[in-house]
Amino acid sequence: MDVKINKGILSLTEGDISKQDTAAIVNAANKTLRGGGGGDGAIHRAGGPQILDECIKIGGCETGDAVITTGGQLAAKYVIHTVGPVYRDGLKGEPQLLQNAYNNCLTVASSNGIRSISFPSISTGAYRYPMEDAAEIALQAAVGYLKGHDDIELIRFVLFGAAALKTYEKKLKKLS
Ligand code: AR6
Numbered sequence: 001m002d003v004k005i006n007k008g009i010l011s012l013t014e015g016d017i018s019k020q021d022t023a024a025i026v027n028a029a030n031k032t033l034r035g036g037g038g039g040d041g042a043i044h045r046a047g048g049p050q051i052l053d054e055c056i057k058i059g060g061c062e063t064g065d066a067v068i069t070t071g072g073q074l075a076a077k078y079v080i081h082t083v084g085p086v087y088r089d090g091l092k093g094e095p096q097l098l099q100n101a102y103n104n105c106l107t108v109a110s111s112n113g114i115r116s117i118s119f120p121s122i123s124t125g126a127y128r129y130p131m132e133d134a135a136e137i138a139l140q141a142a143v144g145y146l147k148g149h150d151d152i153e154l155i156r157f158v159l160f161g162a163a164a165l166k167t168y169e170k171k172l173k174k175l176s
Helices: 038-047 049-058 094-111 131-148 162-175
Strands: 002-005 008-014 024-028 066-070 078-082 116-119 154-159
Touching: 002 131, 008 131, 008 162, 024 038, 038 049, 049 066, 066 094, 078 094, 094 116, 094 131, 131 154, 131 162, 154 162
Parallel strands: 008 154, 024 078, 024 116, 116 154
Antiparallel strands: 002 008, 066 078
16 A cells, blocks of 8 residues: 655555665664564564674664664665564553654655665564554554655555554555
8 A cells, every 4th residue: 555645655555664665674673782582683684794883883773863874784774773662551651652663764865865774663563562553653653754745755554464454554555
């Protein structure tokens, strides 16, 4: 599903984040930036050791922040690493931190001249954020960015499985 918003496209697709051909892909990492499971593991496996080398030099990333490295052997030139919140009960600042993660990725992308970016559904795997709530925050951040800026031409959400894609599609229809 593709929706035009201002000068950009917001796209929802099912797939593997590590295989995307956008200029940047986003890694839902942890604070150590030393790799992990889920999408993080897939990105480091496919991208090779250069990404981890740069992550080690950066040293770490706070929840809600974002940092950029090479894409190594990936199709994407860059990986933007962010750390979403671990979900507890939704009352510990999780919504704001998740919103910060998306917004900081988009700011880092913009300041590096990146025009196309793919996101996974941050925090909805190992960090247990409920998919419906996370989808709303993710899509609001992307729609808000595209409405307010002309530089990023494509924001793609790469959802893992048909159920996640359906949840995002349903939310986007309500928002746009
Ligand atoms: N492509 C796209 N989406 C994926 C992929 C993939 N290859 N693999 C999983 N997903 P997660 P988090 C989906 O756990 O919740 C890591 O170990 C998955 O179904 O990757 O932010 C890090 O090192 C889910 O919907 O990220 C951290 O320790 C979404 O991506 C921790 O997990 C996010 O799941 C971060 O947890």
